Amino acid sequence: MRHATTVGCLLVCGALLLLVRTTPAMAWRPWPHQRTSGSDLILGGSKKYEGSSELIHLKYHMGPILTANITVYPIWYGTWRKAQKKIIREFISSISALRPKRPSVSGWWRTVQLYTDQTGANTSRSVRLGEEKSDRFYSHGKSLTRLSVQSVIQSAVTARTRPLATNPRGGVYLVLTADDVYVQDFCDNVCGFHYFTFPSIVGFTLPYAWVGNSAKLCPGVCAYPFAVPEYMPGREPLKPPNGDVGVDGMVSVIGHEIAELATNPLVNAWYAGQDPSFPVEIADLCEGIYGTGGGGSYTGQMMEGPDGETYNINGNRRRFLVQWVWNPVVGYCAGPNALDQ
Numbered sequence: 001m002r003h004a005t006t007v008g009c010l011l012v013c014g015a016l017l018l019l020v021r022t023t024p025a026m027a028w029r030p031w032p033h034q035r036t037s038g039s040d041l042i043l044g045g046s047k048k049y050e051g052s053s054e055l056i057h058l059k060y061h062m063g064p065i066l067t068a069n070i071t072v073y074p075i076w077y078g079t080w081r082k083a084q085k086k087i088i089r090e091f092i093s094s095i096s097a098l099r100p101k102r103p104s105v106s107g108w109w110r111t112v113q114l115y116t117d118q119t120g121a122n123t124s125r126s127v128r129l130g131e132e133k134s135d136r137f138y139s140h141g142k143s144l145t146r147l148s149v150q151s152v153i154q155s156a157v158t159a160r161t162r163p164l165a166t167n168p169r170g171g172v173y174l175v176l177t178a179d180d181v182y183v184q185d186f187c188d189n190v191c192g193f194h195y196f197t198f199p200s201i202v203g204f205t206l207p208y209a210w211v212g213n214s215a216k217l218c219p220g221v222c223a224y225p226f227a228v229p230e231y232m233p234g235r236e237p238l239k240p241p242n243g244d245v246g247v248d249g250m251v252s253v254i255g256h257e258i259a260e261l262a263t264n265p266l267v268n269a270w271y272a273g274q275d276p277s278f279p280v281e282i283a284d285l286c287e288g289i290y291g292t293g294g295g296g297s298y299t300g301q302m303m304e305g306p307d308g309e310t311y312n313i314n315g316n317r318r319r320f321l322v323q324w325v326w327n328p329v330v331g332y333c334a335g336p337n338a339l340d341q
């Protein structure tokens, strides 16, 4: 059976790859099952338990990973409420929590720390929140292209008042767009991406990610399972852990992008697949998997708070739902809320 589906994949997936390549290289969609997910592309539908498969050849391509202390610099593009910023900040500052309540955000990051570079150094354990910049007045309009996201970063690092530091040693720039901002390909399979800036635009090569608030544009695509797409009538959305469908949905995408940035910042380190312009990275392999048994259209076992909120990890003061990432040691998707942990 496995063999048959694999052969089928050679034909079908080849055609799909051609289609998918028209979307940006570093794209992500948490609800891919209508189309194909990263691991589907490689596995051709033969995916079994929690993404595990001997067919996945996640490889190290000799480039750098983020081994120095990581500092995340958020750039709030457009109108953001204080309460929304707080949720995202607390997620980022929980990644390196010292005495976390299990299962924890820092337990989730431990899987990312299993990746090493050619010197044998691991991905940094330390992720901290750096300075922030607000771009309240939409300096580059309400519709951004992939390239203009770099211009937003350029504006932030060259601002006349309190410019963001340019930190090529462990700096990660996180452009977060408000719910009234459209970014090229947003919603059409793309909820976030990561890449690195070009010296010709920003003056430096800095790893960065963009993640958009999908609350108004496409929550069923990018904030699943807190919103449900129209083509799934009858499925009830789950209650978000912090009461904000768009922002709670963003947290999982932010986790996805930071995990991939840390292990593939210049897109020449850890990824699977033959095609460097469509790398399948450590979080792509686990799209839509939040707990034990996850895979296909099933999210896996999650947890429920006192008011019915759905989550899978604890932060310092809040709970979050974040997708799992690929564990290179055991060869399947893993997270701290796994039932065998």
Ligand SMILES: *[C@@H]1O[C@H](CO)[C@@H](O)[C@H](O)[C@H]1NC(C)=O
Binding pocket: 113, 114, 115, 116, 122, 328, 329
């Ligand atoms: C570093 O990576 C190696 C290889 O995956 C792993 O065995 C080791 O536990 C990692 N170290 C830390 C501190 O995570």
Ligand SMILES: *[C@@H]1O[C@H](CO)[C@@H](O)[C@H](O)[C@H]1NC(C)=O
Binding pocket: 069, 126
């Ligand atoms: C990295 O961060 C840790 C604390 O998280 C700190 O003790 C250490 O000095 C930092 N290292 C550098 C090189 O900044």
